[in-house]
Amino acid sequence: MAIVTPVAPVASTTAPAPPAPVRLRSRRWRDQLTGHTFLLGAVVCFAFFSWYPMVKEIIMSFQRTRRGVTTWVGWANYERIWDDPSFGAAWRNTLAFTLLALVLGYALPFLIAIVLNEFHHAQGYLRALVYLPVILPPTAGLLLFKYLYDPSDAGILNFILTRLGLPSSQFVQSPDTTMLSLVIASTWLNMGGAILIYLAALQNIPGDLYEAAELDGAGPVRKFRSVTLPAISPVVFFALLTGMIYTFQYFTEAFVASSSANAEASSSELLGYPADSLLFYSTELYQQGFSYFKTGYASAMAWLLFLVIFGATVVMLRMSRSLVHDSGRP
Numbered sequence: 605m606a607i608v609t610p611v612a613p614v615a616s617t618t619a620p621a622p623p624a625p626v627r628l629r630s631r632r633w634r635d636q637l638t639g640h641t642f643l644l645g646a647v648v649c650f651a652f653f654s655w656y657p658m659v660k661e662i663i664m665s666f667q668r669t670r671r672g673v674t675t676w677v678g679w680a681n682y683e684r685i686w687d688d689p690s691f692g693a694a695w696r697n698t699l700a701f702t703l704l705a706l707v708l709g710y711a712l713p714f715l716i717a718i719v720l721n722e723f724h725h726a727q728g729y730l731r732a733l734v735y736l737p738v739i740l741p742p743t744a745g746l747l748l749f750k751y752l753y754d755p756s757d758a759g760i761l762n763f764i765l766t767r768l769g770l771p772s773s774q775f776v777q778s779p780d781t782t783m784l785s786l787v788i789a790s791t792w793l794n795m796g797g798a799i800l801i802y803l804a805a806l807q808n809i810p811g812d813l814y815e816a817a818e819l820d821g822a823g824p825v826r827k828f829r830s831v832t833l834p835a836i837s838p839v840v841f842f843a844l845l846t847g848m849i850y851t852f853q854y855f856t857e858a859f860v861a862s863s864s865a866n867a868e869a870s871s872s873e874l875l876g877y878p879a880d881s882l883l884f885y886s887t888e889l890y891q892q893g894f895s896y897f898k899t900g901y902a903s904a905m906a907w908l909l910f911l912v913i914f915g916a917t918v919v920m921l922r923m924s925r926s927l928v929h930d931s932g933r934p
Contacts, residue, residue: 665903681904693880694888697783701884702851704787710847713795714840717802718832731803735796742793746860749789776861779881786882790857794850798843805839806832841924845917852913855886862887885909 668677685691720730737745752760753775762772775785809832817827833840862882889909893902 661903661906664900665907666900668900669897677900681901682908684901685904685908690880690883690888694883694885697881697883698852698854698885700783701787701854702848704783705790705851705854706844706847708787709791709795709798710844712791713798713843714802716795717799717806720799720803721806731800734799737793738796740793742856743860745793746789746857749785749792753785776882782861782881786857786861789861790854793857798847801839801843802836805836809835841920845920848916848920849913852909852916853886854884855890858882858884858887859890 665681666676666678667674668681669675716734720727720734723730740748754760754762755772755774755777757763757766757772759772759775761775765772773781776782813831813835814827817831822830885905886909889902889905892898892905
């Protein structure tokens with residue numbers, strides 16, 4: 605009879621699987637590492653092209669460069685701003701343009717959006733039509749208005765005025781009409797985006813609110829005041845805030861219009877012709893930095909503009925919070 609010798613079991617060479625919580629944490633770490641790796645490129649680019657220039661500009665605002673030699677001057681560049689005769693004219697024009705542009709460029713897109721919201725057909729075509737000017741480069745749009753604002757009888761607007769028996773206008777060639785002419789051109793070039801934002805906000809208002817208002821006997825004015833405005837007030841404030849920031853940095857249209865008017869008049873002024881009526885804070889900053897090569901002074905002007913915009917933004921945000929609190933909204 606054969607004797608069967610029992611064989612000892614062979615030990616398994618594979619390690620036991622880690623518990624489920626450990627695998628879950630490991631996968632989360634891998635996902636986070638992957639996400640942060642993708643974000644690292646954006647952070648590096650943002651730091652190199654945004655943070656580094658800002659820090660460099662702060663340092664340059666306390667320096668002065670002459671004939672390639674840089675010296676530390678402390679607060680001299682900031683003190684010099686207040687003694688610059690062009691500083692007052694640039695700020696007056698910038699504030700005047702901001703007020704006019706916010707009144708016209710803030711109200712007109714809102715009214716157009718309300719009108720478009722009442723159309724139930726061809727809304728896609730109308731939205732594309734009002735957004736077309738935004739696609740145009742600002743320089744191309746200003747060249748278009750150059751033909752409209754031609755001071756001679758060949759200009760389209762002057763041709764219409766003379767046919768109506770009205771006196772012709774010099775538009776951007778006259779200091780009395782330059783500001784309004786620029787506001788009209790800038791509003792036409794930039795209002796397409798605001799119209800689409802307003803239109804989207806209007807279309808997101810529930811129809812039940814209007815039906816309830818009608819049951820209470822509210823008319824069109826009462827519905828607009830009690831339903832429409834409270835419902836889209838965050839969007840309205842956003843448009844106002846971004847419009848304020850844009851107008852304080854208004855540059856492209858003023859630069860092109862001033863350069864064009866300056867060339868046509870054969871003036872010796874660099875920017876701001878005629879009579880500094882087209883001189884804005886951003887164009888004066890550009891002129892000091894890239895025409896006169898006063899980089900330290902221009903850096904000080906840039907940081908002053910940043911502080912003004914930052915302060916105005918903080919004030920507007922606090923005002924919006926107080927208005928929301930007073931209205932009883934959460």
